[in-house]
Amino acid sequence: MNDLERRLSDLLHAGAPEPERIITAAEIEGLAHDVPKPKGTVTRRWGVPLLAAAAVLVAVAVPAIVVGHVNSSATPTSPASGAPNPAHTATGAPATSSPSSTPAPASTSPSSTASITPGPVVTCTTGQLSLNSGVTSGAAGSLYTAFSFRNTAGTPCSMRGFPGVSLLNDAGAIVGQPATRDGTTGPSVRLGVGQQAQFIFRVGTATRTGCNLPRPSSQIEVYPPGQTVPMRIPFTTGSCAISVQSVTAAK
């Protein structure tokens, strides 16, 4: 370190204020409070799927309405096999984020949902979207993070169904299995210029699922519904029990 660096260091040590309060382990434990755990199998109850990130926090206190439930298998080799999921045949994106050469299932096009999304609006492509992660909050053995897609192009587009989500390590390689799907496919979401759609991403706790990654992930890879080109942003977790909900309109 040179003089300037040393002085800067001194200044930061002297100038960083003392916290008004300390966060204790008990407080964190309260945030992540866990219900008695069945081994390996999680029955998840979802609230109204249009929850904004902030509202997810409320889920800690408010028991949710059952919309659908999903069994998340704890066996890393077969995440979907134990989870008969009505959503799997319904729409959208490749559930696996394996090689990006995988063609998009073109079975469902947004125009078939014209009653929900009026007008000829094209499917949002990866290139016209930006991806952001929102607040993470914990409830009953899971962490929920709201991710949002923003339409950064000059024209409206729409999306429907589940994004394909995987975790990546430092080297950018996929670790663990792709996220399974929670709940049913929602209606098509129309994204005007600058508007956002979101999806809720769930990470089960390691203690509940017994499922740990060898090393924490450093990024998350997301295929927007129906797209074959992924997007990546930083995301750290050590758990390999992951699942994702259908996209919804963001407020």
Place this chain on the structure above:
Amino acid sequence: MLSVEEFFARNSRGLLRSAWLLTGNWASAEDLVQTSLLQSWLHWDAIKAETPDFYVRRVLMNTFLSAQRRRWTRERPMAELPERAAADELTSTELRHVIWRALSALPAKQRAIVVLRYFNDLSEAQTATVMDCSVGTVKSQTSRALARLRSVPELQTLLEEVGHE
């Protein structure tokens, strides 16, 4: 081996202060630290054997950097402070304002690296591990950050004076 309670007790204060340097306010700082500690708590069994302090800092920085990309959490620049003559006239409140004004002029990633290097006292290699980037990136971002900080007038005065004490 460190228990999770001990780890939190030892690190909570330092993490909060680091998070304050990143965000300039306690509400955001507490959010950041809570999120990071929650992740550590949930994955404690997996991380305790390795380096939980690196893990928790990585989560902290990742959470901070991704929150920065969301428009609604981006901080607003602070109003101009009245001119001050010298460091010994600064109260601790004024000092923190000067520091925050200087740090908030840095891009988020540079700010994160400055906090890791000069507040957490990590080496370049350790910083690179936490930030998940190369040592070269840490070096270049650090020198850019230092150049920028040196050009902040109030901080310039302070950086000169601290050395004489």
